[in-house]
Amino acid sequence: MLVLFETSVGYAIFKVLNEKKLQEVDSLWKEFETPEKANKIVKLKHFEKFQDTAEALAAFTALMEGKINKQLKKVLKKIVKEAHEPLAVADAKLGGVIKEKLNLSCIHSPVVNELMRGIRSQMDGLIPGVEPREMAAMCLGLAHSLSRYRLKFSADKVDTMIVQAISLLDDLDKELNNYIMRCREWYGWHFPELGKIISDNLTYCKCLQKVGDRKNYASAQLSELLPEEVEAEVKAAAEISMGTEVSEEDICNILHLCTQVIEISEYRTQLYEYLQNRMMAIAPNVTVMVGELVGARLIAHAGSLLNLAKHAASTVQILGAEKALFRALKSRRDTPKYGLIYHASLVGQTSPKHKGKISRMLAAKTVLAIRYDAFGEDSSSAMGVENRAKLEARLRTLEDRGIRKISGTGKALAKAEKYEHKSEVKTYDPSGDSTLPTCSKKRKIEQVDKEDEIIEKKAKKAKVKVKVEEEEEEEVLVVEEQETSVKKKKKKKDKKKHIKEEQLSEEEPCTSTAIPSPEKKKKKKKKKDSED
Numbered sequence: 001m002l003v004l005f006e007t008s009v010g011y012a013i014f015k016v017l018n019e020k021k022l023q024e025v026d027s028l029w030k031e032f033e034t035p036e037k038a039n040k041i042v043k044l045k046h047f048e049k050f051q052d053t054a055e056a057l058a059a060f061t062a063l064m065e066g067k068i069n070k071q072l073k074k075v076l077k078k079i080v081k082e083a084h085e086p087l088a089v090a091d092a093k094l095g096g097v098i099k100e101k102l103n104l105s106c107i108h109s110p111v112v113n114e115l116m117r118g119i120r121s122q123m124d125g126l127i128p129g130v131e132p133r134e135m136a137a138m139c140l141g142l143a144h145s146l147s148r149y150r151l152k153f154s155a156d157k158v159d160t161m162i163v164q165a166i167s168l169l170d171d172l173d174k175e176l177n178n179y180i181m182r183c184r185e186w187y188g189w190h191f192p193e194l195g196k197i198i199s200d201n202l203t204y205c206k207c208l209q210k211v212g213d214r215k216n217y218a219s220a221q222l223s224e225l226l227p228e229e230v231e232a233e234v235k236a237a238a239e240i241s242m243g244t245e246v247s248e249e250d251i252c253n254i255l256h257l258c259t260q261v262i263e264i265s266e267y268r269t270q271l272y273e274y275l276q277n278r279m280m281a282i283a284p285n286v287t288v289m290v291g292e293l294v295g296a297r298l299i300a301h302a303g304s305l306l307n308l309a310k311h312a313a314s315t316v317q318i319l320g321a322e323k324a325l326f327r328a329l330k331s332r333r334d335t336p337k338y339g340l341i342y343h344a345s346l347v348g349q350t351s352p353k354h355k356g357k358i359s360r361m362l363a364a365k366t367v368l369a370i371r372y373d374a375f376g377e378d379s380s381s382a383m384g385v386e387n388r389a390k391l392e393a394r395l396r397t398l399e400d401r402g403i404r405k406i407s408g409t410g411k412a413l414a415k416a417e418k419y420e421h422k423s424e425v426k427t428y429d430p431s432g433d434s435t436l437p438t439c440s441k442k443r444k445i446e447q448v449d450k451e452d453e454i455i456e457k458k459a460k461k462a463k464v465k466v467k468v469e470e471e472e473e474e475e476v477l478v479v480e481e482q483e484t485s486v487k488k489k490k491k492k493k494d495k496k497k498h499i500k501e502e503q504l505s506e507e508e509p510c511t512s513t514a515i516p517s518p519e520k521k522k523k524k525k526k527k528k529d530s531e532d
Contacts, residue, residue, distance in 0.1 A: 001107070002080055003042065003088040005119055006063065008056060008139040009130050010049035011075055014042040014119065016088075022111050032118030035125025042119060044126055046079050048072075053141045060146060066093040068101060076102055088112045159282055159305040165275045166296040172268045179261045180205070187254050190214055190246040193237040197230060202265055205258040207234075212251050214238050285369035285384030289362070290344040297340050298370075309367075309374040316370075317341060317363035341366070346391055354398050361391060 003014040016022065018041055021031055032038045048071060050056040055071075062069045068076075076098065080087055086105045089095040090113070095106030124132055180201045188195055191214045198204045203225055211220045217238035222231045272292075279292045283305060286295040301319055302308035311319070318325055320339030328335045337356035341347060341363055350358045365387040372383055 001088055002085050003115060008142045009135055010047055011072055012044060012127055013046045013079055015045045016042055025111050025114055028114045029118060032122050035122050038122040038126055046075065047127060048075050053145055056142050057145045057149060061149060063094060066097055068097055080104055090116050159299055162278050162282060162296050163300040165271060166300050169271055169275065172264060176261065176264055179257060183257050183261060190243045191241055192243050193241055194234060197233055197237060205261045209255055209258045212255060214241055214243065283373040284379060284381035285373050286366060288381045288384030288388055289366045289369050290341060294340060294344050301340065305374045309371045313364040313367045316367050317359055350395060358395060361394065365391060
């Protein structure tokens with residue numbers, strides 16, 4: 001059995017001397033402990049040396065792609081075909097290609113892997129004529145050239161410079177804000193009116209550096225820094241300022257701080273130009289799609305351009321909003337729609353209701369641009385310009401309430417219902433806690449006005465009903481009063497008639513002898529008894 005062994009120096013073909021020892025896979029490593037033991041197992045039959053690193057690179061790139069190099073094909077035809085023995089190969093794909101093209105029987109098994117490992121450990125003793133230094137130098141050169149080929153390495157495409165530049169730019173912005181705030185507060189004790197008149201920070205510091213003390217504003221020429229109207233206002237405010245007096249030493253320290261602010265701001269502009277040039281060299285399509293700053297922040301957040309190219313479009317869309325994403329997942333609420341990509345110009349110029357849709361589309365096109373910049377050989381920005389034009393056209397259709405009917409006149413807009421994701425989380429309803437009428441804070445003004453009109457109409461109807469009921473009640477009361485008055489009059493008439501009848505009965509003369517009734521007799525008896 002023959003063994004094909006690839007090295008950084010060349011191809012080596014070994015012949016197995018004792019195949020019986022290959023059956024014991026677990027103890028095979030003991031046979032390669034020393035070069036003497038290894039020479040008893042395998043013996044070098046042929047060695048084809050590479051002339052330079054370029055030839056070695058071509059051979060190994062062909063092996064990685066599963067192809068046979070011309071040099072390897074010659075070696076196999078000369079030696080292996082003549083021997084008529086099976087060939088042990090480390091790669092199964094390479095064995096399949098050799099079997100197809102050269103019609104040679106190839107073997108790939110765990111035993112072959114252990115054999116390759118043993119040969120590699122005693123490579124210096126098994127391959128004579130190759131010095132260890134030469135072997136190490138060829139190995140290092142081949143590793144560098146192979147990595148350059150695989151990653152398409154270019155000195156202009158070093159994305160670590162972008163990561164450092166954008167981080168430094170953010171740090172400079174923070175320091176500048178702190179310095180300017182301190183400068184305004186410090187000089188504000190001496191001349192507080194100047195901070196309200198001059199809003200630009202750099203112009204403010206240049207004015208301080210040129211004038212210094214408040215008394216010098218009357219004779220100072222600020223036409224280079226300020227317009228005439230603002231200059232006149234500053235001079236007028238300096239004469240009637242309410243600030244305190246400050247010593248020369250304090251003014252010197254304030255001026256030194258102003259020079260620091262001016263130098264840092266100038267360096268920031270220089271660094272921003274450097275970042276623009278780097279982004280156009282490394283990722284031109286990404287720069288066209290989302291801009292220099294957003295593209296650089298995406299690369300810095302992912303770590304490199306290659307890592308960013310491995311992300312999906314949905315990941316790029318919310319990159320930078322990880323805290324909000326995990327908070328939403330934990331509380332089972334709606335996830336964020338955008339992260340760092342929110343600061344892109346296309347997302348910024350859209351209306352709020354279309355921001356989520358545009359950010360999703362922009363993320364999808366940006367991922368294509370990132371992968372084109374990372375793995376493509378062409379360094380033009382044509383693809384980014386084309387995709388940006390498509391997104392702008394889509395944005396215009398969305399803003400114009402886009403989709404129109406195919407049939408009919410073509411002028412009528414298609415009615416598409418808006419999709420609203422409703423969360424299934426059950427929340428506590430506080431409406432039962434109070435009897436007062438409650439209304440949600442997020443209602444629109446038009447809805448509130450409509451509800452107010454409905455409430456007013458109901459109130460008017462209720463008032464009308466109350467008035468009608470009151471009138472009916474009054475009518476009923478009037479009728480009852482009339483009936484009661486009629487009854488009272490009847491009662492009075494009856495009483496008067498009864499009184500008249502009694503009077504007439506008393507006035508009638510007693511013509512016949514009256515027989516006393518038994519009731520009168522009883523009354524007389526009672527009177528007598530009471531007298532006794």
